[in-house]
Amino acid sequence: MSVNPLYMQEIEELEQQPAEARERFRVTDLASANWCMRKLAALKAQERDTNNLADAEIERIESWRRHELDKLRGSMEYLEMLLTEYHKQVLAQDTRAKTISTPYGKLKARRLPPKVEYDEEMLLAWAKGAGRTDFVRVREELAKDAIRDAVLRGGEAVPGVTVIDQGVKFSVEVTE
Template sequence: MMENMAEERKERFEVVDASSAEWCVEKIAGLEARKAEIDAQYKKMIERYDKWRDDELKNIDDSVSFFHSLLRPWVFEELKTSKNKSITLPSGRVGTRKGKETWTLAGKEFDRNDPALLVIAKSIDKKYVEIKESVKWADLKKNLQVTESGSVVSEDGEIIDAFHVEQGEPKFYVEVK
């Protein structure tokens, strides 16, 4: 038993030249192609199940909409003279809720990032305006120098003690054509 394991270790394939390296890359390319086939088959299966699910859910949603259309006029009529906003039934509750407010600015809808809203908020009171600071990291990093020891030096030659840089290990990769 131990002899067999020792022989297996001796007979293990090793990359010793460009030809044996090429053989490894060809094997990787074949495995990557197989992965692509499996992914393609998986996507087809998922598409089929998604279509089935979408069709079934649409049928259910259509039925729910039908029952909503039956309930809606009755609920509005029942609540017209009531102080209540809902009716409790044995299987659930039906009712109305306050509708969503639609704000307009200069005659059209807007969102919170609208520049015109910013102008109005500033004119009311600056406390309604938020100023956010952020670092332009790419620009800052371009103007810093890293020494061999990992120290960081500013444009004007000052060492910035708060920074230290360590170069990571090289990353191995294989690109298959």
């Protein structure tokens, strides 16, 4: 994909402009604002094309990487499975063999703690019915939407609330 020839002309014209002229230039009317918008539109089009090209190359390289790593992962998983089977056999014979050391690494076995799963609705109903308040946590939090409406729309003074005028935000939107 290439930049529109008219956009290329705008970019070339901007690049050929001497630095002194760039420093002196000011937007003073709609025509000079339009001139800036044309240049900006051209630069954004070139930026988009540059990003599209880079993204295509990155995707091609990422695809190659995924393919190569998938091949490696298959072999690594196979070797890890063989080592795990070996470690299980050694651990069955000697319960103290939780770590097996080699010059290239270690095989480690660790007992995992029990996992607890919860049916939250059932458990909450039971805890409330059984009076187990130690099993139930209640949180208080501010209703910020109501506070915002009272302060901004209702003009109410609320202690602990400060309204900060953020001024006007200016932005430039280039039509593509």
